[in-house]
Amino acid sequence: xxxxxxxxxxxxxxxLTAGTDLYVGVQISGPGLTFDISCFGLDxxxxxxxxxxxxxxxxxxxxxxxxxxxxxxxxxxxxFRVTLERIPPQIQKLSFTATLDGAGQMSQIGPGYLRIxxxxxxxxxxxxxxxxxSTERAVMLGDFYLKxxxxxAAVGQGFDGGLDALLKNFGGEVAEEETPEPAQPxxxxxxxxxxxxxxxxxxxxxxxxxxxxxxxxxxxxxxRPAAQGFAPPPAPTPxxxxxxVPHGQPVQQQPYxxxxxxxxxxxxxxxxxxxxxxxxxxxSPPPGHGGQAPYGAPQGAVPPxxxxxxxxxxxxxxxxxxxxxxxxxxxxxxxQNDKLVRVDLGLGDQPVLARQGSMVLYQGKVDFSYxxxxxxxxxxxxxxxxxxxxxxxxxxxxxxxxxxxxxxHPIELQGDAVCVSAENVLAxxxxxxxxxxxxxxxxxxxxxxFTMQFQGTGTLVLKTHGTxxxxxxxxxxxxxxxxxxxxxxxxxxxxxxxxxxxxxxYPGDTGESVNLQFRGxxxxxxxxxxxxx
Amino acid sequence: MxxxxxxxxxxxxxxxxxxxxxxxxxVALQTGNDxxxxxxxxxAYEGFVQYEPNPPAVRQIAKDWMTGEGAPLMxxxxxxxxxxADYGADVVVIQLDGDGISVNATNLLAFDAQLTWxxxxxxxxxxxxxxxxxxxxxxxxxWVALTSRGKPIVVDCGGGEDETYVDPDALVAWSPNLKVxxxxxxxxxxxxxxxxxxxxxxxxxxxxxxxVQPSEDSTDRLRVRG
Numbered sequence: 001x002x003x004x005x006x007x008x009x010x011x012x013x014x015x016l017t018a019g020t021d022l023y024v025g026v027q028i029s030g031p032g033l034t035f036d037i038s039c040f041g042l043d044x045x046x047x048x049x050x051x052x053x054x055x056x057x058x059x060x061x062x063x064x065x066x067x068x069x070x071x072x073x074x075x076x077x078x079x080f081r082v083t084l085e086r087i088p089p090q091i092q093k094l095s096f097t098a099t100l101d102g103a104g105q106m107s108q109i110g111p112g113y114l115r116i117x118x119x120x121x122x123x124x125x126x127x128x129x130x131x132x133x134s135t136e137r138a139v140m141l142g143d144f145y146l147k148x149x150x151x152x153a154a155v156g157q158g159f160d161g162g163l164d165a166l167l168k169n170f171g172g173e174v175a176e177e178e179t180p181e182p183a184q185p186x187x188x189x190x191x192x193x194x195x196x197x198x199x200x201x202x203x204x205x206x207x208x209x210x211x212x213x214x215x216x217x218x219x220x221x222x223x224r225p226a227a228q229g230f231a232p233p234p235a236p237t238p239x240x241x242x243x244x245v246p247h248g249q250p251v252q253q254q255p256y257x258x259x260x261x262x263x264x265x266x267x268x269x270x271x272x273x274x275x276x277x278x279x280x281x282x283x284s285p286p287p288g289h290g291g292q293a294p295y296g297a298p299q300g301a302v303p304p305x306x307x308x309x310x311x312x313x314x315x316x317x318x319x320x321x322x323x324x325x326x327x328x329x330x331x332x333x334x335x336q337n338d339k340l341v342r343v344d345l346g347l348g349d350q351p352v353l354a355r356q357g358s359m360v361l362y363q364g365k366v367d368f369s370y371x372x373x374x375x376x377x378x379x380x381x382x383x384x385x386x387x388x389x390x391x392x393x394x395x396x397x398x399x400x401x402x403x404x405x406x407x408x409h410p411i412e413l414q415g416d417a418v419c420v421s422a423e424n425v426l427a428x429x430x431x432x433x434x435x436x437x438x439x440x441x442x443x444x445x446x447x448x449x450f451t452m453q454f455q456g457t458g459t460l461v462l463k464t465h466g467t468x469x470x471x472x473x474x475x476x477x478x479x480x481x482x483x484x485x486x487x488x489x490x491x492x493x494x495x496x497x498x499x500x501x502x503x504x505x506y507p508g509d510t511g512e513s514v515n516l517q518f519r520g521x522x523x524x525x526x527x528x529x530x531x532x533x
Numbered sequence: 534m535x536x537x538x539x540x541x542x543x544x545x546x547x548x549x550x551x552x553x554x555x556x557x558x559x560v561a562l563q564t565g566n567d568x569x570x571x572x573x574x575x576x577a578y579e580g581f582v583q584y585e586p587n588p589p590a591v592r593q594i595a596k597d598w599m600t601g602e603g604a605p606l607m608x609x610x611x612x613x614x615x616x617x618a619d620y621g622a623d624v625v626v627i628q629l630d631g632d633g634i635s636v637n638a639t640n641l642l643a644f645d646a647q648l649t650w651x652x653x654x655x656x657x658x659x660x661x662x663x664x665x666x667x668x669x670x671x672x673x674x675x676w677v678a679l680t681s682r683g684k685p686i687v688v689d690c691g692g693g694e695d696e697t698y699v700d701p702d703a704l705v706a707w708s709p710n711l712k713v714x715x716x717x718x719x720x721x722x723x724x725x726x727x728x729x730x731x732x733x734x735x736x737x738x739x740x741x742x743x744x745v746q747p748s749e750d751s752t753d754r755l756r757v758r759g
Contacts, residue, residue, distance in 0.1 A: 002542075
């Protein structure tokens, strides 16, 4: 899950992800605004000493390709690939900036974010919106900087000038380098920026390294061949509409970033329209919803091949329920999931005793009959509370047991013994012997505690409310007598009651009065549930 | 302050219906693509969503199902994200692809309004169970969400020789092409199922699946608690 950053937060990238091949996506938009999003590779003095590390639309990668501009995709207005370990040592800081192209100011932008994605999973996100800015025309969104290790800082600092001022701030020499005036308004659509400077860009390799959900391109007649197949004047943003794109402003205003690339899940919005052609929404989105206005849920009655790629499973009842299928058997007792066990009565050829009503399903010829405790058993049960309402399951077939979605734990006994309180027994092989054991102690209401002791060879299924804890028995192991479920019978039980007359004399005081202390050789254990009966 | 909770932010939407955790359903609603959901199951929503309890279409189809307590379904329409839950029950999302499923009414959480659906009383069982068991049969192209008290299990009906018997309180859903009949254990002293004396199961035969929850709690909490 992505960690949310706020302005000023810093973190080591190694704390966010183990990966060093990162995808950095920026989503920024506003009504009528266009943005240039670029990355400055700065040296230790925070100067742009090498202009080849100014990564922008006309220079989509650094010489050794450690920083690459990927264009708009997956809902991001602009995206970069940063390979940390390939960044040369003189580059100490990468600053990701967004500058306005044309009129406008930063206070007009809608909600946006900068995010880091590693291995297809978003690990960090810094959201921002226009309320944090005023008349600025540029903003430094976030930095990767090297301080012993690479770190990320959410900066969110506005900057009054445009891209050229930002360049000057970083020490770039605008005029001398014949860098195309980046902040120029889109006055020359079609021609692109000043030619000649842009390196002949061989298409960078496709972002198969972990761009969020880079799915196979759908068979739909999408208007983009691939985000990366750009020609020397790169136009990373495919046109969301048939209108010609001015090449000089690659970051097209994108009120509907989900329209062109309908394949990837759109993080900020609510899904995307499934129609393969972009044209989902009418023109003016409300300002507050610049990037997410259409709640583009999948259209109704769509043909199945345009199902969002995020739903990996094929459609259909069987496919949706595949993960809940019964697990294959082979053994007499099989745990199906943490709340269901299955017994195959055909294997082992002996009946199973189970709590009445715990059968949820059976297949085959199984006979259920009442299992009385017998006369003596009833008397003991009544007197001690350790009474089980049992049924005997005989025959050939498979029976599934469960009870009130409690967690089940099959315990295989091989000649050893275990003590369980009767209400935590779900089912057991009839070969096990059981008897009521008495734990004496002072201060126990009723004079004594009772428990069932099971021994022999076979399987016993325990049930617990919630995930239990299994503690080894040490000289100082205590448990609440209401929460303890079971313990290995070799452990000796001592009642340690804290009798405080003053406190106990108040009505309603249910303090932890009776505790059981356990003693035993190493290897003994107790099971305690997070639920006090 | 919100750092520890940040992990629970909703994930990006990738499908019309998705699980948020095990126990919550997230639906991406869209105009023109309405949703039927259990009344009272909404826990949160985002966007512009309107609710119409007891819409006429439901009244017609489910007229037998409703027993004076109002319609069990509401129609949700609009644009937004809708979060549904049923008292902590596990939610199972199914995308129907032209096939169908029969769902125990208690275990139905939501489904697309454009699906074909109908309500019927489970045959052969009404005379055993006190209140009867209502069964919603849903088919078509779209999404369905079920609830299950605890993680469910899916069992293949053997395909003929042996029937599969299910405790009706634990039954969640089954393939509509299965043959269903009630089975009562008449033997004296036979005490299976909930309570005592009333011992009955549902027998399924044919080719298909049965979905069972690990609990015999079949109370309709949304209805009982409003």
